[in-house]
Amino acid sequence: MNTIIGIAGSLRKASYNAALLRAAAELAPPSCRIDVASIRGIPLYDGDIEAAEGVPPAVTELKGRIASADGLLLVTPEYNNSIPGVFKNAIDWLSRPPDDIDQVFGNRPIGIMGATPGMGGTRLSQTAWLPVVRALGMSPWFGETLFLSNASQVFDRTGVLVDEKVKRLLAAYMNGFAAFIKSTTRSNRSPSGRRDPSSTSLHTS
Ligand code: FNR
Numbered sequence: 552m553n554t555i556i557g558i559a560g561s562l563r564k565a566s567y568n569a570a571l572l573r574a575a576a577e578l579a580p581p582s583c584r585i586d587v588a589s590i591r592g593i594p595l596y597d598g599d600i601e602a603a604e605g606v607p608p609a610v611t612e613l614k615g616r617i618a619s620a621d622g623l624l625l626v627t628p629e630y631n632n633s634i635p636g637v638f639k640n641a642i643d644w645l646s647r648p649p650d651d652i653d654q655v656f657g658n659r660p661i662g663i664m665g666a667t668p669g670m671g672g673t674r675l676s677q678t679a680w681l682p683v684v685r686a687l688g689m690s691p692w693f694g695e696t697l698f699l700s701n702a703s704q705v706f707d708r709t710g711v712l713v714d715e716k717v718k719r720l721l722a723a724y725m726n727g728f729a730a731f732i733k734s735t736t737r738s739n740r741s742p743s744g745r746r747d748p749s750s751t752s753l754h755t756s
Pocket residue numbers: 560561562563565566567568569628629630631632633666667668669670671672673
């Protein structure tokens with residue numbers, strides 16, 4: 552059985568993205584287990600705190616959960632046509648120290664989806680994640696896309712997904728992502744060969 556850890560990038564109690572993650576967990580194929588995580592408890596990244604105290608416990612705990620999962624699902628809101636700061640902040644902490652990046656993120660299959668009450672469906676936010684996915688040496692799955700727009704109309708007041716069409720699309724996404732993970736099980740995965748994202752670039756003129 553493969554495990555997918557899903558992280559919703561909103562702190563809001565009534566978050567559509569957290570609701571989407573819960574629905575994804577329910578509609579995932581029985582062959583995989585979904586570990587539903589959140590970014591709650593992760594402080595703002597501060598290099599001085601890291602130097603003095605190391606990585607905060609909430610970050611260490613989540614790093615361990617990601618490292619022991621077979622795939623990572625980011626369920627992202629969109630703020631000002633990009634990644635919400637709180638979510639990026641969490642991933643930034645999770646990428647510390649750089650020596651751990653390969654173990655936590657390297658070649659790990661990643662899927663991205665998101666929900667918004669507006670029309671855009673988080674297209675721009677999901678696209679904005681791609682350089683981060685590359686920097687961390689992850690293995691993105693592009694087999695399906697899920698840009699959930701008009702989110703207020705597809706969940707009930709308790710945050711349960713009630714729209715049958717969205718349920719079908721979400722189930723198809725989770726089936727495809729689970730199959731991708733299975734096809735790249737960790738034993739088949741080679742080290743990502745990623746370099747520290749802060750390492751020097753090669754400039755040609
Ligand atoms: C938003 N929202 C938003 N929506 C969108 O589709 N495109 C955008 O660029 C933005 N920009 C934006 C900026 C800021 C600062 C906020 C607070 C909100 C609306 C956003 O999609 C909405 O608040 C969602 O409900 C956020 O996701 P959760 O918290 O429901 O998961």
